[in-house]
Amino acid sequence: MTTIGDGPPAIETHDLVRSFGDKRAVDGVNLSIPAGEIYGFLGPNGAGKTTTVRMLCTLLRPTSGTALVSGLDVADDPGSVRLNIGVALQEASLDLGQTGSELLELQARLFSLPSDVARRRIDELVTLIDIGDALDRRVKTYSGGMRRRLDLALALVHEPRILFLDEPTSGLDPVSRREVWNEVRRLNTERGLTVFLTTQYLEEADELADRVGIIADGKIVAEGSPDELKRKVGKDVVVLKVDGDPQVAHAAIASLPDIERVDMSEHEIRLMVTNGPAAIPQVAARLALVDGIKVTEIALRRPTLDDVFLEVAGRATAETRAVAA
Amino acid sequence: MTAEMSVAVQSAAPVRVSRSPLMGFIHDLLTVARRALRGARREPAAVIPSLIIPIFFFAVNVGSLGGVASAITGLDYTAFQLPVAVIFAVTGVSRANALVTDISSGYFERLLLTPISRLALLIGMMAADFVLVILLCLPVLVMGMLVGVTFATGILGMLAFVLLSAFWGLAFTGFPYAIALRTGNPGAVAASFILFFPFAFLTTAYVPREALSGWLATVAALNPVTYVLEALRSLVMTGWSLGPLLGGAIATTLVGAISIGLALTALRRRVRIP
Numbered sequence: 001m002t003t004i005g006d007g008p009p010a011i012e013t014h015d016l017v018r019s020f021g022d023k024r025a026v027d028g029v030n031l032s033i034p035a036g037e038i039y040g041f042l043g044p045n046g047a048g049k050t051t052t053v054r055m056l057c058t059l060l061r062p063t064s065g066t067a068l069v070s071g072l073d074v075a076d077d078p079g080s081v082r083l084n085i086g087v088a089l090q091e092a093s094l095d096l097g098q099t100g101s102e103l104l105e106l107q108a109r110l111f112s113l114p115s116d117v118a119r120r121r122i123d124e125l126v127t128l129i130d131i132g133d134a135l136d137r138r139v140k141t142y143s144g145g146m147r148r149r150l151d152l153a154l155a156l157v158h159e160p161r162i163l164f165l166d167e168p169t170s171g172l173d174p175v176s177r178r179e180v181w182n183e184v185r186r187l188n189t190e191r192g193l194t195v196f197l198t199t200q201y202l203e204e205a206d207e208l209a210d211r212v213g214i215i216a217d218g219k220i221v222a223e224g225s226p227d228e229l230k231r232k233v234g235k236d237v238v239v240l241k242v243d244g245d246p247q248v249a250h251a252a253i254a255s256l257p258d259i260e261r262v263d264m265s266e267h268e269i270r271l272m273v274t275n276g277p278a279a280i281p282q283v284a285a286r287l288a289l290v291d292g293i294k295v296t297e298i299a300l301r302r303p304t305l306d307d308v309f310l311e312v313a314g315r316a317t318a319e320t321r322a323v324a325a
Numbered sequence: 326m327t328a329e330m331s332v333a334v335q336s337a338a339p340v341r342v343s344r345s346p347l348m349g350f351i352h353d354l355l356t357v358a359r360r361a362l363r364g365a366r367r368e369p370a371a372v373i374p375s376l377i378i379p380i381f382f383f384a385v386n387v388g389s390l391g392g393v394a395s396a397i398t399g400l401d402y403t404a405f406q407l408p409v410a411v412i413f414a415v416t417g418v419s420r421a422n423a424l425v426t427d428i429s430s431g432y433f434e435r436l437l438l439t440p441i442s443r444l445a446l447l448i449g450m451m452a453a454d455f456v457l458v459i460l461l462c463l464p465v466l467v468m469g470m471l472v473g474v475t476f477a478t479g480i481l482g483m484l485a486f487v488l489l490s491a492f493w494g495l496a497f498t499g500f501p502y503a504i505a506l507r508t509g510n511p512g513a514v515a516a517s518f519i520l521f522f523p524f525a526f527l528t529t530a531y532v533p534r535e536a537l538s539g540w541l542a543t544v545a546a547l548n549p550v551t552y553v554l555e556a557l558r559s560l561v562m563t564g565w566s567l568g569p570l571l572g573g574a575i576a577t578t579l580v581g582a583i584s585i586g587l588a589l590t591a592l593r594r595r596v597r598i599p
Contacts, residue, residue, distance in 0.1 A: 059434060061598045078598060082438050093431030097364050097423075109356045110439035112341045112349070138367075154435065 008071055010035040010162050010194040011056060015065035018051050025051040027218030028065070033211075035161070038188050038195040040209030040226075042202065042309065048218040049198040050090070053166050056196065057087045070162060083111075086155035086163045090170065092147040096140035100131060100150050103139065104157060111158040118157075125153040129183065145176025152183060162194045163187065169204060181207055202305035212305065214312055222312040230303040236276030237307055238283060240269040241297035252290045253283055263310050272307065276300040353442045357449025358456075361420045365457055371422065375461050379413035380468055387472075390531060398533065401562065407469045408557030409530050411486070412550060414465050415458040415494030417521045420450045421501035421514050428509040428595075443596045447506075447588060451498055458494035462487045469561075477564040485570075486560045493553050493577045497524075499584025506591035524550045549576035 011033040018026040026048040033039045043049045054060040056069055058078035067074045070084040095103060104125065108118035126135060129149040134142060139150065148168060155163060165184065169177040185208060187193045199205055205212045206226045214222040214229075222229055242249045246264055253271070254262055258279055261272040273279040280298055287295050344352060365372060383406055391402040427433040436446060466483060476482040501517045508514075527541065528550045537545050545551045556573025559566050 057438065058598060059438070079440060082440065085438075087435070087438050089431060089434065091431060093435045095360075095364070095427065095430070095432050097367050098360070102360075102363070106356065106360055107439070110353070110436065110441045112344070112352070112440070114340060114342050117340050158439075 007035055009033055009068075010037070011039075011067075011069050011196060013056075013065065013067040016052070016055065016062055016067050017064045018048075018055055018060060019063045024063075024218050026055070029215070029218070029220055031213065031220075033194065033196065035194050036188070036192045037210045038184070038197060038208050040205030040212040041196065041198040041215060042200070042205050042212055042305070043198075043215035044200060047215045049200075049215055050166055051218075052215070053089075053164055053196065053198050057085060057089075057164050058082055083158065084161055086158070086160035087166075088148075088151045088155045088164070088168060089166045092144075092151035094139045094147060094151060094154075097138060099138055100135040100142070100153075101126075103150065103154060107154050107157040113158065121157060121159070125156055128156075128186070129153045143176070144172055145179055148172065148176065148180050149183060152180070156187070160193075162196065165195065165197045167198055167200065169199070169201065177204075184208055202309055206305045214309060216312070222308065226305055229305065229308040232308065232311075236273050236279070237301050237303050238271040238273055238276055238279055239297070239299045239301060240271065240283065240287075240295065241267065242269070242287065242293050242295055244293040248290060249287060249293050252293070253286055256282055256286060258282075261311070270307070270310075272303075272311075350442050350445055353445035354449040354452060356441070357445055358452040361423065361450045361453035362456060364423050365420065365453065368423075372418070372457065372461070375414050375418050376464060379410040379465055382413055383407070383410040383465075383468065386531070394532065398536065400533070401474075403469075403472055404474045404561045405533075405558060407465070407474050407561055408486075408490075408554050410468070411462055411465045411490045411557065412493065412525060412554065414461045415490050416497050416525060416550075417501065417518050418458050418461060418494055419454050419498040419501045421498070421505040421517070422511065424450060424502065425505040425509060425511045425514045428505070429511065433595075437596060443592065444589075446596075447502060447592050450502070451495060451585075454498050455491055455495050458491045459487060461494075462490050474561065476561055478560045482560045482565070486557055489553065489556055489560075489570075489573055489577065492581070493550075493573075496577045496581030496584060497521075499581065499586070499588040503584065503587035503591045506588065506595045509595075524548060529554050549580050552576035 009032045011031055013029055013031045016026055016029040016031075017024060029048070029052055031039075041049050041052065051060065055062050056067055056074060058074050058081050062075055069081050072081045072084070074081050098106070101122070104122045105118065108122060113121065129152060131146055131149055131153075134146060139147065142150065152165075152168070168184070169180050172180065181204070184195060184197070188195055195208075197205070197208060209226065211223065211225055212229060213220050222232070224232075240249070246269055250262060250264055250269060253259065253269075256279070258274050259271050260274065263270040271279065271283065277300065280300060284295060284298060287293050386406050386409065387403050394400060394402045394405070424433070427436070433446075437443075466487070476486070478485065500520055501514055504517050505514045527544045528548045529537065529545055534542070534545060534551065534555075552569070552572040553576055555569045559569035563569075
């Protein structure tokens, strides 16, 4: 980790709002992200992540509120903001008919880098993204992971101080995903780059982010380091798998003491409990008395961001589900 | 990468070459044009129809109508058809399909996030098209020479022939670009070739204007291609004469003003921050 600067924030928003028609896609977002931080912006599809990131990148105008990036107002001075930011949006945006090195050179020319600086810069980036011989092949021959890494390199040609990544690993296999994570981490530690990352993968935010903001329905509903957020959820998570009707199992255990929350998915029942080791025998004993229910698996684990997410973003849906059950 | 290196990289202020606005625009334009030409070279399939269609129509028109037409009008029908072939070669050739691919892939957005001149994004592609259509004129000229067409205006006339054809081609490119920028839809751009048909056929493609009658005569008189064809034919068949050349130049300029005006309006909408 680089030291996170005490200077002015790299990204700062006040009551940022963006409406599409009647819908407020982003509804009063306040952010303050110090230079050198990796900030994970987390939320389900349609929560307002991409809309926020597009406003910060000068691709979308705020309806109201302000956003300062690198101290510059995105609405008043988008041109200067663009010189300070690197952007890799969802789905690597590349010209498949050109080679990796052609695209890098083009990018350097578009930013009017002097040719010697461009040369040096591209050499550095090529080492960084480790794309090797493929550089002189057309992009259409690249794998998904290579495209993402090239996309990342293109975003960095002009040496921006702030990097925006919108779902940088969606659609990637686990190996490529890990490679992109390594890249991002390296850029942050070696170059002190501020990274604003949107993702719907909690694991990704957990792995990379210094701080996480969770957005739901256009509002930030929780913010803090991954550990802080996990501590908020409660102490332990008991994961239960049963043969038989999970609704019946749910009804049987919901009334046990010390169970703070029950979440159900197709495959498992998740219990937030204050004391996991004490809860497991109680749960097992209670379910043993229920006809037609057989516990196939019961496990204790620490909370993940997933649990945080369900807690804060999914609270409404979880409640509806509980009522229905 | 060593620690010292990254520190050096970090402390370096972003270096940019400073250019006057005009030189900056030219730099951007050339950058865009070069990429567009590189793309065109790698996609020969997009250009091949523009090579084959004019030769096909030339052979068919001359072969099927040549005898009859010469007998009735006393024209050298081969020379008469050469300008039609060149119009077929250059009309509707553009990189608008590449532009629409950029828009749908998000690469266009990446370009918008650079300090590049927005105008250069369009004009650069048109500059590439201008080079392309000049190149596409050449096989048609060679074909004409092979079948014995001679220019009444000589070498300079051939040059004027290529230039006027190329400017006509350029004037027409605004339409597909306007559609590409307005819709961002590859299908709509592909369909824009339909525009070409009324221009190319409701004119003096087969017989001179004197021989047209009824509604077709009226439409042909309104069709700018009629004047471009007359200008091109005058270069091949009559010699230097101001009237037809002026007519061709005016028709080309008018179409260019309309199509490029539409394209620029569409560009302005496309690059505006929504």
